[in-house]
Amino acid sequence: MRRRLKKTIVLIGMMGAGKTAVGNALARMLGVDFLDSDDEIERAANMSVADIFQRDGETFFRAREAEVLARLLSGRPCILSTGGGAFLSDRNRAMIAGKGVAVWLKADLDLLWQRVRHKTTRPLLRTPDPRATLAELLDAREDIYAEAEITVESRPHYSVDEMAEKVISALAERPDILETT
Numbered sequence: 001m002r003r004r005l006k007k008t009i010v011l012i013g014m015m016g017a018g019k020t021a022v023g024n025a026l027a028r029m030l031g032v033d034f035l036d037s038d039d040e041i042e043r044a045a046n047m048s049v050a051d052i053f054q055r056d057g058e059t060f061f062r063a064r065e066a067e068v069l070a071r072l073l074s075g076r077p078c079i080l081s082t083g084g085g086a087f088l089s090d091r092n093r094a095m096i097a098g099k100g101v102a103v104w105l106k107a108d109l110d111l112l113w114q115r116v117r118h119k120t121t122r123p124l125l126r127t128p129d130p131r132a133t134l135a136e137l138l139d140a141r142e143d144i145y146a147e148a149e150i151t152v153e154s155r156p157h158y159s160v161d162e163m164a165e166k167v168i169s170a171l172a173e174r175p176d177i178l179e180t181t
Contacts, residue, residue: 004179005032005077008100012087012148014138015122016115017105019081025164026079033078040068066092073099088144101177102148103167109135111156
């Protein structure tokens with residue numbers, strides 16, 4: 001049994017939701033490329049996302065993010081991981097809906113905090129109370145993330161491969177996305 005991806009799968013969700021890890025596993029399982037929009041932005045700018053935020057601000061970063069998303073969505077179908085704020089833009093949501101399919105990797109606050117609390121690469125969490133900031137971000141973003149065509153719930157006991165299989169199962173229900181031959 002072979003699977004063919006017809007559209008780019010755009011993984012959305014909060015920092016710590018597993019977009020990169022699950023995205024790599026999905027790409028491996030489906031035999032397609034894995035791309036990370038933040039990595040592409042860093043490569044183009046020759047600096048980290050955190051440094052871009054610090055030097056140029058979030059508005060500048062979001063503009064570059066939209067440009068990179070447009071370029072990546074124009075390529076061959078792949079698995080594309082986005083930064084946590086990418087899907088918040090009306091423009092980005094429209095691009096994703098037009099050329100790909102958004103898959104929300106939904107995780108609760110406790111799981112997200114467990115995964116990000118020791119990371120120093122999260123510019124939005126450089127606050128006096130990063131857990132409270134994460135909770136505020138999650139609360140502010142959940143309704144927008146819920147606009148994704150597909151939602152896959154994460155659980156603490158799921159391995160990366162189990163989560164990727166859950167995404168594949170959700171994709172397989174849509175013949176316009178994943179074709180099995």
